[in-house]
Amino acid sequence: GENVEQHPSTLSVQEGDSAVIKCTYSDSASNYFPWYKQELGKGPQLIIDIRSNVGEKKDQRIAVTLNKTAKHFSLHITETQPEDSAVYFCAASRGNQGGKLIFGQGTELSVKP
Amino acid sequence: SAVISQKPSRDICQRGTSLTIQCQVDSQVTMMFWYRQQPGQSLTLIATANQGSEATYESGFVIDKFPISRPNLTFSTLTVSNMSPEDSSIYLCSQRGASTDTQYFGPGTRLTVL
Helix, strand or coil: CCCEEEECCEEEEECCCCEEEEEEECCCCCCEEEEEEECCCCCCEEEEEEECCCCEEEECCEEEEEECCCCEEEEEECCCCHHHCEEEEEEEECCCCCCCCEECCCEEEEEEC | CCCEEEECCEEEECCCCCEEEEEEECCCCCEEEEEEECCCCCCEEEEEECCCCCCEECCCCCCCCCCEEEEECCEEEEEECCCCHHHCEEEEEEEECCCCCCEEECCCEEEEEC
16 A cells, blocks of 8 residues: 655744755655644644646645656745744555545754744 | 635533534535544544435544534535544535635634543
8 A cells, every 4th residue: 555754854944044844755646745734632623635637736845746757746944933833744645546644744944043 | 716614613621421523514516525634733524424325434443433414405414423633633514516626624623532
């Protein structure tokens, strides 16, 4: 079955710097890759997603890139702010063809003012 | 996005008892799921809640321990039965629409078993 590896497990940056979180997946049939942000005491919030027919997607300070050949995808956060501090999870699935979301282990991002 | 509510938001329970968690979604979505998130860990799928029929469980999860109901398209319950301290986790309800990949999560139920 699908396996998703996520790195790093913790990441500390200064406010204004960029943060990059990387994930690799094993199932070549996976075609949907969402990213979730989980703040303390809350449920995971979908922040951006990408499908396998696209190599990059941006939404303001957040971007996701996908390399299907290498089976890895990354989350990029620019101009980080203290409110970006949270745990971020990547996931992969075969999409709406009955796919189940398989999650990475999570990255705890700390943005220091 | 989606509006998903869960009750209770948290609970502290005694070993050997059972707790039923409720999940309400705001639209007639096709798929509802239940996840477990152990302390400091990632999310693990427990089962897919099927409307009007038995849930589909993932490896390592059984109906006797985690009975699930879904009487209609917008409501589901998860029961954690005969609880032990190892069941202390966050339990999350999730939903996905009929023709989309996009999946949303509820706020979670934080369970502590003493």
